[in-house]
Every structure is written in C-alpha cells, then in structure tokens.
Amino acid sequence: MEFTLKNFIFYGFALMTVASALLVVTVRNIVHAAFSLMVTLFGVAGLYVFLQADFLAATQVIVYVGGILVLILFGVMMTSGRLEMRIHVERGQLLLGGIVSLALLTLLLTVIANTPAWKNLTDDGTELPPTTERIGELILNGPFLLPFEVVSVLLLVALIGAALISRKEVRE
Amino acid sequence: MSDFRAMFVGFPDFNVSENFFPDINLQEKLNWAEEFIQNVLIPRLPEAVAAHFPVELGTVLVMFACAGIFVGVVPLLPLFLVLAERKVAARFQNRTGPMRVGPWGTLQTLADGIKLIFKEDFIPPQGDKLLFLLAPYIIFACSFAVFAAIPFGQNILVSPFNIGIFYIMAISSVIVMGVIMAGWSSNSKWSLLGSLRSAAQIVSYEIPLGLSILTVVMLVESLNMQEIVASQSNGVFSWLIFRSPFTFIAFFIFFISSIAEVNRTPFDLPEAESEIVAGFHTEYSGMRFALFFIAEYANMFAVSAIAVTLFLGGWEGALPGYDILGGLPGFVIKTLALVFLMMWLRWTLPRLRVDQLMNLCWKYFIPIAFFNILGTGIWGLIFPEDTLVSTIISCAIIYIGLIVAYTIAGRTLAQKPEPQPS
Numbered sequence: 001m002e003f004t005l006k007n008f009i010f011y012g013f014a015l016m017t018v019a020s021a022l023l024v025v026t027v028r029n030i031v032h033a034a035f036s037l038m039v040t041l042f043g044v045a046g047l048y049v050f051l052q053a054d055f056l057a058a059t060q061v062i063v064y065v066g067g068i069l070v071l072i073l074f075g076v077m078m079t080s081g082r083l084e085m086r087i088h089v090e091r092g093q094l095l096l097g098g099i100v101s102l103a104l105l106t107l108l109l110t111v112i113a114n115t116p117a118w119k120n121l122t123d124d125g126t127e128l129p130p131t132t133e134r135i136g137e138l139i140l141n142g143p144f145l146l147p148f149e150v151v152s153v154l155l156l157v158a159l160i161g162a163a164l165i166s167r168k169e170v171r172e
Numbered sequence: 173m174s175d176f177r178a179m180f181v182g183f184p185d186f187n188v189s190e191n192f193f194p195d196i197n198l199q200e201k202l203n204w205a206e207e208f209i210q211n212v213l214i215p216r217l218p219e220a221v222a223a224h225f226p227v228e229l230g231t232v233l234v235m236f237a238c239a240g241i242f243v244g245v246v247p248l249l250p251l252f253l254v255l256a257e258r259k260v261a262a263r264f265q266n267r268t269g270p271m272r273v274g275p276w277g278t279l280q281t282l283a284d285g286i287k288l289i290f291k292e293d294f295i296p297p298q299g300d301k302l303l304f305l306l307a308p309y310i311i312f313a314c315s316f317a318v319f320a321a322i323p324f325g326q327n328i329l330v331s332p333f334n335i336g337i338f339y340i341m342a343i344s345s346v347i348v349m350g351v352i353m354a355g356w357s358s359n360s361k362w363s364l365l366g367s368l369r370s371a372a373q374i375v376s377y378e379i380p381l382g383l384s385i386l387t388v389v390m391l392v393e394s395l396n397m398q399e400i401v402a403s404q405s406n407g408v409f410s411w412l413i414f415r416s417p418f419t420f421i422a423f424f425i426f427f428i429s430s431i432a433e434v435n436r437t438p439f440d441l442p443e444a445e446s447e448i449v450a451g452f453h454t455e456y457s458g459m460r461f462a463l464f465f466i467a468e469y470a471n472m473f474a475v476s477a478i479a480v481t482l483f484l485g486g487w488e489g490a491l492p493g494y495d496i497l498g499g500l501p502g503f504v505i506k507t508l509a510l511v512f513l514m515m516w517l518r519w520t521l522p523r524l525r526v527d528q529l530m531n532l533c534w535k536y537f538i539p540i541a542f543f544n545i546l547g548t549g550i551w552g553l554i555f556p557e558d559t560l561v562s563t564i565i566s567c568a569i570i571y572i573g574l575i576v577a578y579t580i581a582g583r584t585l586a587q588k589p590e591p592q593p594s
Contacts (some may be wrong), residue, residue: 054335
C-alpha cells in the first residue's frame with residue numbers, strides 16, 4: 001500500500017472511530033461509554049469531511065454530539081442517582097445483540113463486495129462543488145420534497161407531544 | 173447594489189488592503205496551504221531542495237503553524253479582556269479597579285496568570301480522574317476551533333469553509349459535552365448542578381440562536397462567512413441588521429441568546445456564585461481553572477465576532493470601500509464594542525431565575541424567531557435583490573417599530589409593577 005498523507009489521515013480517522021466504538025461496548029462505566037461515543041461520532045464526522053461531505057459532517061456533530069449525546073448523558077445523570085453506574089450484560093442480551101450485529105455485518109460486507117469500483121473522487125485532484133447547494137436542491141426542489149415534508153410534520157408532532165407532556169396542569 | 177457606491181464616489185480611496193497582505197485568494201482555493209507552498213515557498217528554495225520538497229507534509233506543517241498562531245494569539249485576548257472587565261466593573265461601581273501591578277494595574281492579569289500556573293493542580297480523589305483531566309481541553313479546543321472560521325479581514329481567515337457558520341454552530345455545540353464532563357467528574361454537587369443547568373441552558377438557547385442565524389442565511393443564500401460579509405459591502409445601510417425589519421429583530425435575539433450561550437449575567441445561573449459556588453468548574457484549580465477562564469473570555473469574543481460578521485458588516489467599513497488594513501481594525505473595534513456591551517449588561521442587570529430563563533427562551537424567543545423566518549421568506553420574495561428602495565422601506569419600518577415598541581413598553585412599565593414570584 002502506498003503511504004500518502006491521504007491514507008494517513010483516512011486510517012487515522014478510521015482507527016479513532018473503530019477504537020472508540022470498541023470502547024463504547026466494552027467499557028463498564030456508562031458515562032465513559034457515552035464520552036467514547038462522542039469520539040466515535042467525531043471520527044465519523046472526520047471521515048465525512050474526508051469525503052468532502054462537509055455539510056453532512058457538521059450536521060453529524062450538531063445532531064449527534066450536541067443533541068442526542070447530551071440527552072443520553074442527561075438521562076443517565078438524572079435517573080441514576082449515584083455517580084457510579086455499572087452495566088451488567090445478561091446472556092440473553094448478549095445472544096440477541098450478537099444476532100443483530102452479525103446481521104448488520106453481513107449486510108455491510110455484501111454491500112462492500114457488490115459495489116463495483118471504489119474510486120476516491122478526490123484522487124485526481126478535482127475539487128467537488130459544495131454539497132449544500134445540491135442537498136438544498138434535492139430536498140426542496142427535487143425528488144426528496146415529500147419525504148422532507150413528512151419528516152417535518154413528524155418532528156412537529158413530536159414537538160407538540162413533548163410540550164403537552166411537560167406542561168403544567170392548571171385547574172380552575 | 174451600486175446605488176450606495178455612487179453616493180460616496182467623491183471620497184478618497186483609503187483601501188490599501190489589496191497590497192497589504194499576500195495575494196492568496198482565500199475564497200476560491202480550498203487548500204490554500206498547498207497553494208502557499210507551491211507558489212510562494214518553493215520558488216524561493218534552492219533547486220536541489222525544491223525538487224524533493226515534500227508538499228503534502230509541508231501543507232500539514234503550514235496548517236499546524238497557522239493553528240499555532242491562533243492558539244498563541246487568542247489567549248492574549250482574555251489577558252486583555254479580563255483586565256477590561258475588571259476595570260469596567262470598577263467604573264460601574266465607582267471604584268478604580270486593579271491599580272498596583274504595572275501602570276494603572278495593566279499587568280494585573282499577567283500576574284494572576286503567573287500565580288495560576290504555580291498553584292497546585294488539585295484533583296478530587298473521589299472523582300473520575302481521566303474525565304476530570306480531559307474536560308478543560310475539550311472546552312478549550314472547541315472555543316478555539318470556532319476562530320478558524322471567523323473572517324477577521326479581507327484575507328485574514330484560517331479556513332474559508334463553504335459551510336462556515338454551520339461549522340461554528342456545530343463546534344460550539346460540543347462545548348456542552350465538556351461542561352457536562354467537568355461537572356460529572358468533579359464528584360461535587362455544585363459542579364453537577366452547575367453543569368446540568370449550563371447544559372439545559374445552552375441546548376435551549378441554541379434554538380433561537382440557530383433560527384436567527386437562519387434569517388441571515390436566507391437573505392444571503394450562503395453559509396460561507398466571507399460571502400456573508402461580501403453581501404454587506406455597501407456601507408452601513410447594507411449591513412444585514414438593516415437589510416430587513418426581521419433581521420433587525422434577529423440580531424437582538426442572536427445577541428441575547430449568545431450571552432446565554434456563554435453563561436454571562438443576566439444568564440449566569442450555571443455559575444451563580446451565591447447559589448452553587450462556581451458551577452461546573454468549582455473543583456478546578458491552577459492552570460486547569462485558567463483554561464476554563466481563557467475559554468470563557470475567548471467565547472465572549474467569538475460570539476461578538478460572529479454577531480459582527482453576521483449582522484454588522486464583518487470587516488467591511490461603515491462607508492463602502494473603507495476597509496483599512498484588510499478591515500482588521502474595524503472588525504476588532506466593532507467586536508470589542510459588543511464585548512463592552514456584554515460587560516455593561518453584566519454589571520447592570522440582576523440574575524434571572526431558572527423559570528424566567530426558560531420562559532424567555534421557549535415562550536418568547538423561539539416563537540419570535542419562527543415569525544422572523546416566515547417574515548424573512550416573504551421579504552425575500554418581495555425584494556429578491558437588496559436595492560435602495562428595499563433599504564429605505566426596511567429602515568422606515570424599523571424606525572416606526574422602535575417608536576411603537578418604546579411607547580408601548582413605557583406605558584406597560586408605568587402601569588404594572590413587576591409580578592411577584594409565585
């Protein structure tokens with residue numbers, strides 16, 4: 001394998017993602033697992049940047065790190081009551097989890113094997129046009145308009161539901 | 173667009189920026205570090221070296237050097253801002269502030285910094301050591317990464333991201349993780365309470381913040397910071413704050429939400445001294461505490477700089493073409509003015525309660541911000557281009573709106589006393 005800067009960066013991010021993902025599932029302390037998930041998500045964002053999908057990378061960080069991970073940590077801290085929290089994995093969970101992971105692995109390997117040519121678009125030195133414009137066109141003016149609107153309505157319903165659950169009951 | 177330029181045609185041209193900085197077009201070249209090596213560095217090297225010059229490695233080194241400049245220069249800002257804050261606070265309280273170290277106390281912060289370096293770095297024995305050590309670095313790194321996308325001048329920008337403002341939002345949302353990490357690993361109830369408050373506050377105020385940024389993005393039709401600045405190049409009335417009545421409202425929502433984002437009074441519940449000691453960094457001491465402190469002031473400068481870039485013309489001057497020295501001095505003056513406004517607010521207003529804080533965000537700011545987006549969309553349909561007519565109409569609406577708001581606010585404040593907490 002040719003050792004270039006691009007390879008170095010790619011394998012750096014890949015190593016970061018895989019190693020921290022391994023930590024997420026092996027570490028006993030749930031807060032440590034959450035923080036190593038942060039590293040994993042950052043690594044994936046880095047891989048997106050490497051593929052010149054800058055918008056996707058920033059979205060990844062803003063949604064997963066800034067939103068979902070904070071929610072996870074909030075949930076842990078609000079519910080556990082003590083700072084020490086250990087996870088116990090039972091045999092049934094292990095089996096079920098193993099089946100799901102194996103299925104996912106098979107799926108991914110099939111996709112990788114059936115993709116005809118792995119060509120990195122940036123190898124020939126061309127710089128891709130910004131992705132934001134194409135994403136905007138596709139979502140608001142193209143084939144993905146309907147799914148986009150459906151998702152918007154779904155999120156709106158979730159928002160109203162959350163407001164309804166958390167509001168104070170006022171009795172006259 | 174050219175209407176305003178025509179008005180100022182008689183003024184002498186002070187624009188020297190084109191020759192002042194090396195001519196690397198940052199807006200078009202994604203990889204300017206490589207450009208720099210290919211066009212500037214290699215022609216000046218001896219031929220034997222130039223032939224084998226590792227361009228890729230050099231590119232990375234140049235990028236590291238640039239990051240080093242920022243990491244080296246930006247901590248000098250807090251050095252100055254902390255002193256400014258203490259002096260401003262002193263003036264507001266009719267004191268003189270620090271006067272002993274150096275002339276007029278100007279070296280006080282330096283002395284404090286040296287003291288902090290030599291202090292003991294205490295780690296709570298019951299806490300989570302690894303996360304405790306890591307947390308300051310996360311906050312520090314994220315605060316500094318924001319500066320990479322802020323255009324300080326015409327060619328003074330580390331990276332011309334295509335998604336500039338979106339990147340800034342993404343990176344600054346990671347600061348919450350550092351805050352939670354610090355609060356949780358300290359194993360102290362003050363820290364944990366402070367970090368939970370801080371996280372709730374930052375996550376909530378990110379919504380009006382993002383929505384008010386969206387109004388700007390809708391009008392400019394770009395996320396690129398340099399393009400946002402470039403669209404405000406026709407003098408003070410082309411600044412986005414005056415572009416439409418809705419961006420005028422958006423500016424205030426953005427600025428107030430930014431104050432909440434950086435946890436300053438009147439939104440300083442996460443570090444309320446009288447309630448929870450110092451919030452999430454209660455247990456930190458020595459240099460790690462200094463890192464939080466530097467990050468806080470760097471953040472303050474960063475959000476002001478973003479507000480200036482988005483709404484107040486960035487590095488463009490108040491008159492078209494008056495961007496002296498690439499616009500850097502004008503940019504810094506505008507930003508420091510906003511920083512001073514933040515200090516002014518801090519030493520004038522009392523702290524809000526938690527319910528007031530959340531009410532302000534969810535019941536007022538977010539609906540107003542949504543209304544703004546709708547209004548901006550309609551405004552963009554009516555005036556697709558920024559013309560003289562649209563500017564006059566916009567300024568007229570802003571003027572009338574301000575008068576109406578002032579009258580209504582005056583009447584309601586005269587009638588009702590403040591409601592007591594239930």
